[in-house]
Amino acid sequence: MTLAEEPKKKLTAAEVERMVDRLRGVPAGAPSLEEAKALQAAGWALVVAYCRISDDAHKRDGHGVEDQTRHCGRIAERGRMVVVHHYIDNDKSASKADVVRADFDNMISALERGSTDHGYPVDGVVCVADDRLYRGAHAYERFVDSFTGRPDRVYADETGRHDLYGDGAEYRGLLGVAASRSETKKKKRRARLNHLARAERGEPVSGRRPFGWNEDKLTLHPGESAVVRQGVLDLLAGKSITTVTWNFIESGFSTTLGNSWQLQTVKQILRNPRICGYRKLKGELVSDAQGQPVVGKWEAIVTPKEWYAVTALLEKQRSAAGWNGSGDSPRTPRKYLLTGLLRCGKKLEDGRTCNTKMHGAPARETHKYRCRSVLDGGCDKLSRQGPAIDKLITQLVLAKLEMRNAERKPVEDSWDGEPTLEAAQRRKSALEDRWHAEEISDSSFFSLLKKEEAEIKRLSIERKAWDARQETRRHGIKDVRAQWENGEMDLQQKRAVIFDALEAVIVLPGVKGSHKFDPNTIIPVWKEEEAL
Numbered sequence: 420m421t422l423a424e425e426p427k428k429k430l431t432a433a434e435v436e437r438m439v440d441r442l443r444g445v446p447a448g449a450p451s452l453e454e455a456k457a458l459q460a461a462g463w464a465l466v467v468a469y470c471r472i473s474d475d476a477h478k479r480d481g482h483g484v485e486d487q488t489r490h491c492g493r494i495a496e497r498g499r500m501v502v503v504h505h506y507i508d509n510d511k512s513a514s515k516a517d518v519v520r521a522d523f524d525n526m527i528s529a530l531e532r533g534s535t536d537h538g539y540p541v542d543g544v545v546c547v548a549d550d551r552l553y554r555g556a557h558a559y560e561r562f563v564d565s566f567t568g569r570p571d572r573v574y575a576d577e578t579g580r581h582d583l584y585g586d587g588a589e590y591r592g593l594l595g596v597a598a599s600r601s602e603t604k605k606k607k608r609r610a611r612l613n614h615l616a617r618a619e620r621g622e623p624v625s626g627r628r629p630f631g632w633n634e635d636k637l638t639l640h641p642g643e644s645a646v647v648r649q650g651v652l653d654l655l656a657g658k659s660i661t662t663v664t665w666n667f668i669e670s671g672f673s674t675t676l677g678n679s680w681q682l683q684t685v686k687q688i689l690r691n692p693r694i695c696g697y698r699k700l701k702g703e704l705v706s707d708a709q710g711q712p713v714v715g716k717w718e719a720i721v722t723p724k725e726w727y728a729v730t731a732l733l734e735k736q737r738s739a740a741g742w743n744g745s746g747d748s749p750r751t752p753r754k755y756l757l758t759g760l761l762r763c764g765k766k767l768e769d770g771r772t773c774n775t776k777m778h779g780a781p782a783r784e785t786h787k788y789r790c791r792s793v794l795d796g797g798c799d800k801l802s803r804q805g806p807a808i809d810k811l812i813t814q815l816v817l818a819k820l821e822m823r824n825a826e827r828k829p830v831e832d833s834w835d836g837e838p839t840l841e842a843a844q845r846r847k848s849a850l851e852d853r854w855h856a857e858e859i860s861d862s863s864f865f866s867l868l869k870k871e872e873a874e875i876k877r878l879s880i881e882r883k884a885w886d887a888r889q890e891t892r893r894h895g896i897k898d899v900r901a902q903w904e905n906g907e908m909d910l911q912q913k914r915a916v917i918f919d920a921l922e923a924v925i926v927l928p929g930v931k932g933s934h935k936f937d938p939n940t941i942i943p944v945w946k947e948e949e950a951l
Contacts, residue, residue, distance in 0.1 A: 439509045442470075442488055443522065445537055446502055452538055458501055464542040464573050466495055467504040467535065469526055471511060471551045484509050490577070491545045498575050503539040504529070523558070530565035543573035623717055628675050630688055637717045644720045646670045650689055651721050651729050655890065659911035660686060660733065690733055695719050695726035727883050728890035755779025755786055756809045756913060757924065763790040764927040764942070765801045773798040777926060779805060788926065803926055807936040813913075815943055816920045817900045834885045840878040847871040922946050 450458060459465050468491035472483035484507050495502045506522040506529075526544070529535050544566065546552055553559040566572055566583055574581050623629075623636035631644040650663045660682060667680040674684060692698060696719035697712045698705045704712045712723070721729075761777040775797035777788045786805040791797030850871060854864040899916060902908050908916075927940040 439484060439507055442485060443505055443507050446505055449503055455501065455503055455539055459540060462499065464500045465503045465540050466500045466543040466545050467506060467526060467529060467541055468502045469506045469544060469546045469552055471508040487547050490547050494545050494575055494577065498580060500545065504535040527561055527565045531568055533569055545575045548576050629693060630675050631720055632717060639718045643672055646672060647688060647694055647720050651725055654729050654732055657912045657915045658909060662909050662911055686733060690730050692726060695721050695723045724886045724890045728887040731887040755805060757812060760918060760921060761788050761924050761926050763797060763801050764925040765798055767798060801928055803929065808941055811938050811941055812917065812924060816917050817903065819920060820899050834882050836878055836881055840882060843871055843874045843878060847875065920946060
């Protein structure tokens with residue numbers, strides 16, 4: 420692609436606002452105040468121009484209102500008028516009650532006092548069309564009241580001049596308001612139905628190129644799609660979303676808006692069903708008449724089972740168990756292997772065990788685990804060397820996992836509830852056939868249909884959960900010890916392995932005066948096999 424063929428980068432919101440600010444106020448090339456008053460005396464009307472566009476989010480270039488300023492200038496020239504001020508509301512709806520149009524309010528103030536902020540008299544208003552000014556009765560009444568507060572003003576749009584002082588002005592304006600509101604609702608309804616129809620046909624409907632696909636939104640971008648797929652596989656293998664986000668950053672690709680990667684942006688991409696060929700509307704998967712997800716016409720990056728599994732992982736709030744650290748950047752995971760798992764086993768004066776979670780802390784050339792301060796709920800009386808405990812727990816967990824993996828059943832190929840789900844779907848289909856044949860009443864049909872649909876929904880949820888578990892096991896780390904010892908696992912993966920195997924580790928005080936590490940003072944509390 421040559422430089423001339425490269426797509427134009429969208430401006431930021433701040434850049435657009437600066438551009439619009441340059442258009443506001445006295446137009447370039449406008450007469451001075453003295454010259455304007457001389458033109459007024461010669462029969463020219465000094466008018467202000469109001470320009471507005473509802474949605475500049477797609478192109479984000481401000482050209483919509485810029486074009487309107489030029490058109491308002493042409494309208495003024497045709498009617499012996501001179502534009503002395505531009506009032507501009509970019510990316511502002513006129514039909515939503517909660518939207519503040521600052522420059523519309525400024526124009527109303529200028530009409531009420533009879534002059535602009537720069538002292539130019541206001542003899543009238545021009546705009547490209549009525550619906551740029553108002554789409555509600557309240558805004559129309561404000562405009563007309565302020566406009567007619569002084570006599571002999573002119574109002575003009577693309578269709579010509581209009582008398583706002585006559586008896587029919589209010590009637591005309593309210594009719595325009597009603598027509599505009601009706602048209603707005605029609606456009607929204609047509610857009611919504613068109614969006615749904617295209618989604619049901621499996622056609623891409625997003626305006627912006629999604630990350631992972633080429634400009635046609637159908638074929639995969641080789642580099643970007645590989646980053647997305649690796650992110651899914653890394654999560655299924657136990658890596659944290661923090662590590663995956665950092666991998667997106669190190670890939671050399673930016674978002675399709677040209678922004679840097681943030682954790683939430685990566686989450687949105689990996690949660691988006693588009694990566695497996697599906698689509699959501701209003702939070703629900705788009706389905707066909709049989710309730711099955713519609714498969715899009717674009718190439719998928721991962722399988723539906725992989726997507727279900729990774730979304731299930733992302734929905735788990737695992738930060739308390741060590742999946743995610745806390746901090747401001749993607750590179751701020753936990754620093755120590757066992758923070759949050761160790762429990763202080765020191766006996767207190769009243770005979771109770773402290774049982775407070777211990778935390779990692781730096782020590783000379785290494786680290787240690789210590790109980791929290793009294794103010795933080797601990798006893799502040801137990802501290803043990805970190806590397807020795809890390810090594811012991813690591814070896815115990817790896818040995819335990821090797822034993823469990825040798826005994827564990829292989830990944831299952833089929834869900835044992837599939838026949839039950841298929842039977843429920845057949846019953847629903849047969850019920851609908853009987854209803855269409857008028858063999859049962861409406862009351863009986865909908866009563867029975869509700870039960871069958873509830874059963875199908877329950878079984879479908881169970882199947883998705885089963886698929887997610889099997890996919891996670893299929894992509895899980897097979898030889899944990901080899902990958903651990905070869906440095907192929909990051910700290911977050913190691914913590915995940917340990918936290919999945921252990922409920923807690925009780926740390927007892929060492930022998931007083933002895934510098935020898937006693938493994939008998941470290942007591943692992945294993946999770947039951949059923950919990951895994």
